[in-house]
Amino acid sequence: MSTTDAERPDWLNEPCPAWCHGDHSGQEFPEDRKHLRVQMLVPVILQGPAPRWWNIPGDVVVAEELLIAVYRRVGDRETWLAIANDSQNLEVSLESAARLSGKLAEVIEEVTGQPS
Ligand SMILES: [Zn+2]
Incomplete structure (x- = not known):
């Protein structure tokens, strides 16, 4: 989805990449200005730290x-x-993400015996 010229802010002097959702409202401050893909949420099971009231030390599993x-x-x-x-954030270059993705697929295939 892209915006029409009428909706583009004056400061946006470059075309949006094909993957940008095109909504640049709310980016008045230069440090906020970015092309952004529609975000996605992926359900995962994580190991999280045990809450302080937990009597048994160790990790807890959370969805x-x-x-x-x-x-x-x-x-x-x-x-x-x-x-x-809310508690952690990993940001890598797209090139690094592609490298990680390939290595993750290799590891998953090795461990499960199934192509990922
Ligand atoms: Zn854009």
């Missing part, structure tokens, strides 16, 4: 959702991929 976001700051060349929830 959560991780957000995957892709963005590029306006005027920048590097595209970033973020995987985040």
Whole structure:
């Protein structure tokens, strides 16, 4: 989805990449200006730290959702991929994400015996 010229802010002097959702409202401050893909939530099972009131030390398993976001700051060349929830955030270049994705697929296939 892309915006029409009438909806584009004056400061946006470059075309949006094909993956940008095109909504640049709320980006009045230069540090907020970025092309952003529609974010996705992925349900995951995580190991989280035990709450303080927990009598037995150790980890707890929690069901959560991780957000995957892709963005590029306006005027920048590097595209970033973020995987985040409320307590942690990993941001890597898109090239690094592709390398990680390939290695994850290899590891998963090795451990499960199934192509991922
Ligand atoms: Zn854009």
